[in-house]
Amino acid sequence: MRRKLAALALTTLTALVAGSALAQMPSPEKIHKAWDKNADGGIDKAEWVAAGRKEKRFAPVDADSDGKVTLDELKTAMAKRKAQSPGGAAQTPPADH
Numbered sequence: 098m099r100r101k102l103a104a105l106a107l108t109t110l111t112a113l114v115a116g117s118a119l120a121q122m123p124s125p126e127k128i129h130k131a132w133d134k135n136a137d138g139g140i141d142k143a144e145w146v147a148a149g150r151k152e153k154r155f156a157p158v159d160a161d162s163d164g165k166v167t168l169d170e171l172k173t174a175m176a177k178r179k180a181q182s183p184g185g186a187a188q189t190p191p192a193d194h
Contacts (some may be wrong), residue, residue: 139165
């Protein structure tokens with residue numbers, strides 16, 4: 098019984114800490130501005146990878162497949178992640194962890 102209670106407490110604590118950290122994520126606007134190093138209005142694949150994201154996660158966010166992630170595409174991807182995450186906390190586009 099103690100093990101089950103300890104496991105439940107640990108799971109609850111982990112969820113609370115993760116939710117708190119995710120709730121403090123920067124806005125899509127801040128992320129887009131930081132990752133768009135050449136300030137051309139779109140994050141290209143090289144900028145995406147330079148920001149620490151996996152290359153294979155670029156295409157799903159680049160909805161129109163033009164080779165650039167616009168602010169609107171980033172917002173859409175983040176909204177989808179938020180809807181899928183426990184508690185609805187926002188996350189940066191597809192986390193690589």
